[in-house]
Amino acid sequence: MSNENNLPFSVTLEVRDSCLCLHTQRAARALARRYDEGLRPFGLTNGQFSLLMSLNRPAPPPMGAVASLLAMDRTTLTANLKPLERRGLVTISPDPADQRSHLLALTASGREALINALPVWRQIQAEIQQRLAPASPEQVCANLRRLA
Numbered sequence: 001m002s003n004e005n006n007l008p009f010s011v012t013l014e015v016r017d018s019c020l021c022l023h024t025q026r027a028a029r030a031l032a033r034r035y036d037e038g039l040r041p042f043g044l045t046n047g048q049f050s051l052l053m054s055l056n057r058p059a060p061p062p063m064g065a066v067a068s069l070l071a072m073d074r075t076t077l078t079a080n081l082k083p084l085e086r087r088g089l090v091t092i093s094p095d096p097a098d099q100r101s102h103l104l105a106l107t108a109s110g111r112e113a114l115i116n117a118l119p120v121w122r123q124i125q126a127e128i129q130q131r132l133a134p135a136s137p138e139q140v141c142a143n144l145r146r147l148a
Contacts, residue, residue, distance in 0.1 A: 024144075024147075031046075031128065032046050032047075034124060034127075034128065035049070035121070035124055038120045038121070038123070038124045039117055039120065039121070041120075042113060042116055042117040042120070043087075043113070044113060044117055047080060048080070048083075048084060049114070049117060049121065050070060051066070051070060051077075051080055051081070051084065052084065052089060052090070052106060052110050052113065052114050053114060054066050054069050054070060055090060055104050055105060055106045055110070056106060056111070056114060060093075060103035060104055060105035061103065061104055062095060062101050062102065062103055062104075063077060063078075063092075063101065063102045063103075063104060064101070066104055081104065084110070087109075088107055088109050088110075089106070089107055089109055089110035089113055090104060090105065090106060090107060090110050091104070091105045091107055092104055093105070
């Protein structure tokens with residue numbers, strides 16, 4: 001028997017209309033594009049903005065903590081840090097307590113880039129939250145965190 005008859009088009013429509021993974025991926029891509037457009041004048045992507053913001057702490061965090069927060073493996077984090085380091089927005093230095101580990105820090109230029117981009121980020125954030133209404137943005141974030 002041919003496999004063509006075992007997968008009717010109605011199943012394709014079912015997946016198209018109800019797949020949480022598909023709809024989450026589509027929404028993530030649309031959100032990423034919207035933030036990328038807004039942050040482009042500041043020379044940042046949404047991923048770079050998030051990475052820089054994750055370094056805005058009282059003390060430089062270790063690479064592992066940042067990778068965990070951003071749900072990235074260390075190799076991907078390192079690749080994402082390199083252009084920011086070349087631009088002078090972050091520093092990567094050995095951890096004095098553990099030479100195998102590295103600490104990440106915003107530079108003054110990195111902090112300035114965040115300060116300049118923050119009003120646009122807030123504007124985009126408000127627009128997206130309004131489009132999600134009447135759902136609470138806090139509930140949407142909580143639900144997404146539960147999935148992660």
